[in-house]
Every structure is written in C-alpha cells, then in structure tokens.
Amino acid sequence: MEGKLICLVLVMAMNVQTPWSSTVDCRREVRCRISYTHRMKAADCFRKEFKEFPKCLPTDIEVLELTYNRIRTITRDDLSKFSYLKFLYLQDNLITELDDDVFSDMDELMTLDISINALRNIPATVFQLPSLKTLYLSQNRNINIIECVDITIAEEDLKVFKQCNAVIEEIQRQHKMYQLSVGLIAFFIILLLSITLYFTVFRKHFKNRCCRNKSKKGNAKRESIPANSTLLTNIPKSVPNEYVL
Numbered sequence: 320m321e322g323k324l325i326c327l328v329l330v331m332a333m334n335v336q337t338p339w340s341s342t343v344d345c346r347r348e349v350r351c352r353i354s355y356t357h358r359m360k361a362a363d364c365f366r367k368e369f370k371e372f373p374k375c376l377p378t379d380i381e382v383l384e385l386t387y388n389r390i391r392t393i394t395r396d397d398l399s400k401f402s403y404l405k406f407l408y409l410q411d412n413l414i415t416e417l418d419d420d421v422f423s424d425m426d427e428l429m430t431l432d433i434s435i436n437a438l439r440n441i442p443a444t445v446f447q448l449p450s451l452k453t454l455y456l457s458q459n460r461n462i463n464i465i466e467c468v469d470i471t472i473a474e475e476d477l478k479v480f481k482q483c484n485a486v487i488e489e490i491q492r493q494h495k496m497y498q499l500s501v502g503l504i505a506f507f508i509i510l511l512l513s514i515t516l517y518f519t520v521f522r523k524h525f526k527n528r529c530c531r532n533k534s535k536k537g538n539a540k541r542e543s544i545p546a547n548s549t550l551l552t553n554i555p556k557s558v559p560n561e562y563v564l
Contacts (some may be wrong), residue, residue: 345375356382359405364388372397379403386410386432393417399424410455411435417442426450434458440466 351364351373361382364373369388376383378400390412398404398421405427414436422428422444431445432455439460445451456464 343374348373348375351376353377353380360403361406376401381427382406384408385412388412390414393421395420395423398422401425402427404428405450406430408432409436414438416440419444422448429453431455438462 349364349367349369351362351367354361354363359381360377360379361384362373362376362380363384364376365384366387369385369390372390372393373385380401381403383401383404383406386408387410390409391414393409393414395418398407402424404425407425407428407430410432411434414433415438417433417438419442421442422431425448427450428448429450430453431448431451434455434457436458437460438456439462441456441462441464445454456462
C-alpha cells in the first residue's frame, strides 16, 4: 500500500508544471558558452542553429553573440530583460522585420550589428538609443536608410520644438514674475524716498518756524521798553564829582 502511494505521488509530481516549465524548457535549449571578455560577461551563441531568440540566457550579460543563426523575429520581450547589454551581434540571420519598440529598453547598448539579414526598414528608435555608437546595416534587402533617418529627424525636430516651447513659456513666466518683483521694489523705493523727503522738509520747515518764533519773542522784549521812556531819562548817566572820593 505504501509503495502504491509513493508511485501516485511521483506521478502527480511529474504531471505538475511549474511556471517556467510551462513556458520554457531550458534543458532542451541549446546552451551558449558563457565567458568574460574585456571584463564583461559574454554569451557566445555563434552558429548554434537558433530559430528563435534564446530564452535561457543570464540576464546580466553585456555581450551577446548570435551571429550565423536562423532567427527570424525579435520582440521587445526578448531583449527587455537584458538591461546591461552593451554589444549585440545579430549578423547573418533571417530577420525580416523589427518592431518599432524592440530596442526601447536598450539604454546601455553601444554596438548593434544587424547586417546580412532580410530587413526592409529600420525602426526609428534605433537612431534614438542614448548610448549607441556603432551600427552595422550592410547587406540587407533594399533598406532605405535615408528615409528612416528623415523620419527620425522629423520626430526629433518635433521633440525639440516642444521642448523649446516649454522653455519659452517658462522664460515668459519668470519674466512676468521678475517684472512684478521689480515693480514692487520700485514702488517701495519711491515710497521710502517720499517719506524721507517729507520728514526732511518738515523738519527744516519746523526748525525755521521755531527760529522765527524765537526772534519774534526777542524783538518783543526789546520793544517793550521805549527809548524815550522817563525811566530811562531819570537814570543818571554819570556819577557827580562830589561823590567821588
């Protein structure tokens, strides 16, 4: 009885599918050689007869060599997990078309080789990769690079135009704020000068008025005793000689 239970458990365990086993079986996928080149982690999948993009590669690789395979399509999901990828070689495959957003997550990508394929056009996002320095496109099927570049330039011009408008609006807003600030400062300066001038003139006027009042009071005291007064005439002008000892 115990033996039957063990067999039943084993059968159930074999039938249970894990999330990764239902999507990708890495045991059946051809293995690429993982090594380090120039201190960068690299996956060498050269001539492994891949018919689709490998699913079981380490996500921290920086160099991916997929030259001389039979890959036909590449999607954004295939590349989005390789956020450290700097060198991608897809030379000599059977790629016919690339989605517009296939390289949207490749901010670190510096070199891209998609030569010797069956491409008819290049996504505009390829020319907008921030770190891309080298791009190989030779020996593709009647690819019109000039048209792709023109489309990219038009999109870039539109972005630049929007950015310029945003900058101009910000400058105008700051200019209005500056004018308002200058107006307020000028108002307070004029107000301060007016108050200072008022108190200066008032003090001078008040001082002059006080001086005039004092002079008027002095003159009034002098004029209170007339020069021909009897009091003044009865005062002897000099002492008589008989009183002189």
